[in-house]
Amino acid sequence: MAISGISRIALVGNPNCGKTALFNQLTGSRQKVANYAGVTVERKEGRFTAPSGRVFKLLDLPGAYSLEATSPDEVVTRDICLGRIPGEELPDLIVCVADATNLRLHLRFVLEVKRLGRPMVLALNMMDAARKRGITINRDELQRQLGMDVIETVAIRNDGAKNLMAHIDEMDVPEVHAATHESDADLHTEVRKILAAAVTMPRTTAVVDDAIDRWALHPIFGLMILAAVMFFIFQAVFSWAEPLMDGITEGVTFIGQWFASTLPDGLLRSLIVDGLFAGLGAVLVFLPQILILFLFILVLEESGYLPRAAFLLDRMMFKAGLTGRSFIPLLSSFACAIPGIMATRSIQDPRDRLTTILVAPLMTCSARLPVYTLLIAAFIPNTTVWNLFNLQGIVLFVLYVAGVTSALAVAWFIKRMRKDKSEHALLMELPSYRLPSPRNIAIGLWERAYIFMRRVTTIILSLTVLLWFLSTFPSPPEGATLPAIDYSLAGIIGHFIEPVFAPIGFNWQICIALIPGLAAREVAVAALGTVYAMSGSEDAVAAQLGPVIATQWSLATALALLAWYVFAPQCLSTLAVIRRETNSWRMVAISTGYLFGLAYLAAFLTYHITKALS
Amino acid sequence: MNLSELLPFTSAVVDQVTNVASDDPIAKRLRELGFVSGEPVRIVARGPIGADPLLVQIGFTRFALRRSEAQRVSIYLDN
Numbered sequence: 001m002a003i004s005g006i007s008r009i010a011l012v013g014n015p016n017c018g019k020t021a022l023f024n025q026l027t028g029s030r031q032k033v034a035n036y037a038g039v040t041v042e043r044k045e046g047r048f049t050a051p052s053g054r055v056f057k058l059l060d061l062p063g064a065y066s067l068e069a070t071s072p073d074e075v076v077t078r079d080i081c082l083g084r085i086p087g088e089e090l091p092d093l094i095v096c097v098a099d100a101t102n103l104r105l106h107l108r109f110v111l112e113v114k115r116l117g118r119p120m121v122l123a124l125n126m127m128d129a130a131r132k133r134g135i136t137i138n139r140d141e142l143q144r145q146l147g148m149d150v151i152e153t154v155a156i157r158n159d160g161a162k163n164l165m166a167h168i169d170e171m172d173v174p175e176v177h178a179a180t181h182e183s184d185a186d187l188h189t190e191v192r193k194i195l196a197a198a199v200t201m202p203r204t205t206a207v208v209d210d211a212i213d214r215w216a217l218h219p220i221f222g223l224m225i226l227a228a229v230m231f232f233i234f235q236a237v238f239s240w241a242e243p244l245m246d247g248i249t250e251g252v253t254f255i256g257q258w259f260a261s262t263l264p265d266g267l268l269r270s271l272i273v274d275g276l277f278a279g280l281g282a283v284l285v286f287l288p289q290i291l292i293l294f295l296f297i298l299v300l301e302e303s304g305y306l307p308r309a310a311f312l313l314d315r316m317m318f319k320a321g322l323t324g325r326s327f328i329p330l331l332s333s334f335a336c337a338i339p340g341i342m343a344t345r346s347i348q349d350p351r352d353r354l355t356t357i358l359v360a361p362l363m364t365c366s367a368r369l370p371v372y373t374l375l376i377a378a379f380i381p382n383t384t385v386w387n388l389f390n391l392q393g394i395v396l397f398v399l400y401v402a403g404v405t406s407a408l409a410v411a412w413f414i415k416r417m418r419k420d421k422s423e424h425a426l427l428m429e430l431p432s433y434r435l436p437s438p439r440n441i442a443i444g445l446w447e448r449a450y451i452f453m454r455r456v457t458t459i460i461l462s463l464t465v466l467l468w469f470l471s472t473f474p475s476p477p478e479g480a481t482l483p484a485i486d487y488s489l490a491g492i493i494g495h496f497i498e499p500v501f502a503p504i505g506f507n508w509q510i511c512i513a514l515i516p517g518l519a520a521r522e523v524a525v526a527a528l529g530t531v532y533a534m535s536g537s538e539d540a541v542a543a544q545l546g547p548v549i550a551t552q553w554s555l556a557t558a559l560a561l562l563a564w565y566v567f568a569p570q571c572l573s574t575l576a577v578i579r580r581e582t583n584s585w586r587m588v589a590i591s592t593g594y595l596f597g598l599a600y601l602a603a604f605l606t607y608h609i610t611k612a613l614s
Numbered sequence: 615m616n617l618s619e620l621l622p623f624t625s626a627v628v629d630q631v632t633n634v635a636s637d638d639p640i641a642k643r644l645r646e647l648g649f650v651s652g653e654p655v656r657i658v659a660r661g662p663i664g665a666d667p668l669l670v671q672i673g674f675t676r677f678a679l680r681r682s683e684a685q686r687v688s689i690y691l692d693n
Contacts, residue, residue, distance in 0.1 A: 066646045070639055104673030105648055188650045204674045210658075217669065219662035311678045315663040318680070324667075423682060425640045426667055427647070430676040 005173045006092040008057045012077060012113060013097035014106045015063035016431035018125040020044075021155035022097055023060040024443050026165065033447055037087065040345060040581050041076045050169035059091065065105075067112050070425075071348040081116055093168065094120040100130035100137060100152075101206070101432065103199060107191045114148065117177035121149040123164055128154045129432070134202040141198040156437045209432050216308050226309055230331070233296045237289050237335060238366075244288035252277055252284060267472070274468055276461065286336055289366050291449055293335040297328060297343075298444045302436035307428055314426060320408040321415030323347065323424060326356040330407070333363035337574045339452055341581055349424050355414050357581060358591055361574050362407040362567065364400045367521040371565050372399055374525055378546040379558040395562075402566050406598065467516045471527075485527075490515045504564070504600060505557040505607040518572055521565065555614060560607035567599035617670065617679070617687035620657050625692040628653045628672075632686050641686050648673045649687050 013019040023031075027046030036043045044060040061080055062073035069075040076085070083090030096113050098106035110122055122142075130137065143150045151167050154160030215221050256277035263269040300306045306328055314324030322330075325347045333340030340360045347353040373396075380392045471490040485491050494512030501511050509528065517524030528545060549558070569575065569592050579588045620626050631649050633641045649655070649672060658676065659669035667678045 065643070068642065068646065070643060102674050105675045108646070108648070185645075185650055188648065188653075201674070205671065205676075209676075213659060213669075217659040219660070223662055307678070311659075311667060311669065312662055314678065314680070315661050315666045324678075423640060425643070425683065426678055426680045427640065427643055427683060428678040430669060430678060 006056070006119075006168065006171060007054075008059070008089055008091045009093045009095055009168065010059045010061055010080060010091035011095050011097060012061045012081065012109075013063060013125075014065055014099070014102075014109050016429060017063070017097045017099045017102070017106055018155045019063060019097040020060060021437065021440050022123065022125060022153060022161055022164075023058065024440055025155050025158075025161040027058055029443065029446075031443075031447075033451065036076055036085070038583070039072050039076065040583070041072050042345065043076075048165065050165055052169050054169065056168065065109065067109075067116075072350075073348075081113065081118065090118075092119065092173075093171075094118050095123055095164070095168075096120055097123045097125050097153075099126050100124050101126055101133060101135060103137075103195060104191065107194060108187050110146065111187050111190055114146070115180050117179040119173070119176060121151060121167065121171075122146060123151055123153045125153045125155050127152045128157065128160075129206075129434075133206055136200050138198045142194065145194045145197055156434075156440075206432055212433055213308070213430075216305070217311060222308075222312050226312055229300075229305075229309075233293070233331075234334070236296065237293050241288040241292050245285050248284050248288070270472060271465070271468060274472075276465070286366060287449070287453070289335045290339055290452060291445060293332060294339065294445055294448050295441070297332065298441045299436045301328075302434065302440060304431045304433045307430045310428060311430060318424075318426075319412075321355055321411040321413075322359075322408075323349065323352045323356075323426065325428070326352065329356050329360060330363055333360040333365060336365050336367065337361045337363065337571065338577050339448065341574070341577045342448075342451070344581065351418065351420065352424055354582065354587070355411050357578060357587070358414065358594075359407040359410050361569060361571070361591065361595060362403050362410065364403040364566070365521075365571075367571065368399075368565050370525045371521060372396060372562065374546060375549075375558050375562050378550040379553075379555055399562060399566055402563075406567070410594070410598075467518070471516060485512060503607075504603040505554070505560045505611075506564075506603075507553070507557070510557075510561060521568075521571055554611075556607045556610035559610050560603040563606040564599045564603040567595050567602055569595035569599075615689060615691075617655065617657075617684040617689050618668065618681045620655075620689060622657045622660060624656065626655050626689040627692050628655050629688045629690055632688060634686060638686075640683055644683070644686060647677060648675070654692065655687070655689060 011019050011023055023044065023046065026048045028048075030048070031044060031046040034043050034045075035041065041062060046058050046060070047055055048058060049055050059080065061077040064074040064077040066074065067078045067081070069078050079085045080088055080091065081094060094113060094116075096110050098110055113120060124137065124139070124142075127137075139150050139152065149167065149171075151164045153164050216225060256273045259277070260269060260273045263272065297306070300309075310324030310327050312324075313327050317324055317326055326344075328346065329340045329343040331340075332343050337360045340363065341357050344353045344356045344360070347356055376392050376395050380395050383391050385391055385394065467490070469489075470493070471485050471488045473488060476484045476487040486495075491512055493515055495508055497514075498506070498508045498511045501514075506514075513524045513527035516527040525545070528549070575588050575592060578591055579585065582588075617626075617628075628649050628651060630651055631641050631644045653672060656671045657668050658671050661667045667680045668684050670677050670679055670684065
């Protein structure tokens with residue numbers, strides 16, 4: 001065994017070179033995902049044990065086309081390679097990953113990294129795909145031309161990184177060279193020279209890609225395929241998740257009730273059952289939907305379809321002040337704005353990213369559904385119009401459309417208002433189609449679920465405890481006739497803000513429900529249940545809430561509340577994620593302000609127009 | 615002619631990428647991605663609305679470019 005001083009390794013490479021799959025292959029589940037200090041760039045670190053028993057630390061750097069960085073991701077990659085980030089050690093070895101089927105592009109980056117003079121090796125990835133396409137690569141010649149070791153890998157096969165691991169294990173400390181500078185044209189000339197000497201390629205594209213793209217990118221069929229894929233995903237997210245969501249609700253309620261029956265009646269019991277378990281249940285219930293949605297997004301991402309969707313929609317979204325790349329984050333926001341806003345990291349232009357973050361809360365997230373279904377069932381007659389459509393279904397559809405339309409309008413407005421009018425770049429690579437690997441999908445799913453749970457549980461749990469406190473204290477006086485919540489701080493605040501909401505038709509009960517609804521929108525339904533269950537009609541449980549409000553509210557109030565919910569930023573977790581992703585309280589203030597403004601305006605108009613018409 | 619005027623599936627060769635401003639990061643990135651003199655180029659698909667963006671085959675890679683981006687790339691037909 002050679003004694004070498006290598007212990008920290010960095011993986012670099014172009015986007016779509018299979019770097020992350022290789023990272024997963026080397027480290028398995030031993031990964032740590034976090035952020036680089038001060039920026040929202042994901043930092044993925046893992047370790048692996050080589051055959052000799054030595055342990056290596058591996059850092060998966062963000063994909064980059066060039067060291068002349070144009071995005072925060074590329075800045076991180078460049079600065080790590082140069083040892084410029086405080087607290088991040090300079091890697092002992094750079095493993096540059098290149099896709100063997102895409103060497104014309106990837107070798108340029110290899111040469112650019114080589115100019116840094118750092119110790120490096122080249123992992124020639126996707127060798128299986130290259131062989132299948134009849135591409136032959138003379139490895140010895142390539143090593144000679146590049147002046148570095150070249151190791152073939154197949155990141156999607158189980159032993160596909162074995163050679164690389166063994167090579168690193170037995171490597172001597174490579175020399176550090178002086179950094180050199182060549183112009184871009186020189187780099188391209190050198191790539192052409194190397195390709196001519198070491199690579200033969202029957203054709204420049206994969207037959208399969210050409211065949212699929214002829215349909216997937218067709219102006220008409222392409223859009224139809226995209227619509228079908230979206231429809232299927234929506235169906236799956238809402239129908240497959242339902243039994244799981246019911247199961248989680250029942251499970252959490254069951255454990256909560258067990259605590260309720262075990263603990264003595266009192267504040268502690270109330271805190272655990274009404275505070276902790278109600279709050280936990282409210283979050284956990286969305287996990288199945290989020291996981292199913294992420295599963296589809298990961299499969300589409302791994303297969304190479306997502307950039308195609310972005311290609312088809314770019315023009316439309318660009319007109320509205322967004323970019324094709326906003327499509328995925330906005331799609332995720334239909335399940336929940338939190339993963340949606342997290343997904344905006346893939347948008348390179350900071351202006352496009354900010355606009356997408358600001359409009360993501362306008363997508364109808366699934367937390368609004370309980371509110372919508374309650375109000376629609378109570379106020380909209382279940383009749384058929386034009387012998388074809390269900391009126392309740394139409395109203396729900398209109399609410400979704402209202403969200404999307406207003407998002408486009410807001411994005412357009414932001415584009416108009418922005419001072420920096422310089423051009424936004426698309427410059428998006430459409431990678432080869434690939435069969436998604438179950439292992440990468442499983443790891444990706446686990447990572448995202450973990451990040452989501454960690455973020456949301458900390459925020460929601462602390463908030464629910466706070467809200468429980470607000471709605472519990474002070475307790476009602478002796479001989480109280482009104483519901484207990486009416487005497488609490490939440491009740492006092494509800495009455496206090498009632499005059500503000502009276503012009504849009506909200507009564508004090510709604511105002512009270514809006515306060516616990518801040519933690520998560522659907523909690524407002526439970527809160528309304530509490531308010532009404534305790535205000536006389538003791539037998540009314542949540543399921544009977546519909547008929548109760550149907551007799552007590554006017555149609556105008558109900559429609560105004562629906563309109564309110566299309567916009568209202570009643571989700572502190574979303575605001576917390578906006579704070580994290582933008583690093584700016586100003587953006588939190590702007591999104592809260594504009595969403596409240598729109599919500600109030602929409603509810604005001606709806607209330608008064610309905611009143612005038614009825 | 616420039617790349618935005620090229621018809622689909624017609625072979626052409628890149629002449630050069632022109633900066634539209636003195637500092638043009640998009641032009642710079644295009645050159646990094648392989649849009650350099652002498653490189654064969656082809657349009658393989660166009661977006662459904664306004665034939666925008668363009669899907670451009672350069673080297674072994676496909677890039678989606680908006681028309682304004684493609685206008686920076688001057689080309690000549692490959693005979």
